[in-house]
Amino acid sequence: GNSVTQMEGPVTLSEEAFLTINCTYTATGYPSLFWYVQYPGEGLQLLLKATKADDKGSNKGFEATYRKETTSFHLEKGSVQVSDSAVYFCALRAAGNKLTFGGGTRVLVKP
């Protein structure tokens, strides 16, 4: 079956530090890949997506590239802010409209 594995948190960073959250997946066919973010007390929000190999999704300074050869979709941001503190979920969508999520990574950015 489909699965998503992402690094466990929490990840604690200082403001302006570089952030990487690793995500790898297992799926049949050619899934679409997503990063969702969940801010405290809020629902999940789509952060970025990529629908085919070598696509790069980007939003709010975050980037992730769909790497078919390594089955990865690592999330990166060059300079984090306190407001980036949240839980980040990697997910894939294969057949149909069902999403398969990774376990989530909590990120805490300190001033």
Add this chain to the structure above:
Amino acid sequence: GAVVSQHPSRVICKSGTSVKIECRSLDFQATTMFWYRQFPKQSLMLMATSNEGSKATYEQGVEKDKFLINHASLTLSTLTVTSAHPEDSSFYICSASKPDGETYNEQFFGPGTRLTVL
């Protein structure tokens, strides 16, 4: 925008009682709604998919008689946890699917409902 609300945000109930959770799409009509369950420090697990006017499709291992889903309109789906027990305590999250003109329908998530069964 595409806003999804859930009510209540938090509920505590006694073992053996039933609890109903509502999921509403506030500014769009949702063709499909999804119900997820999230355990502490774990991922979201899809419980069921519901389409307006038809029976929900449950994921393997989810008891349909335990978790009753009613999708009565294009803006409202309800999840009823029947005869709740402490092991049903969890964070329940719904999402609503809105066609976006591309090849897939983006899901918009509610803020979740924390259920605690004593």
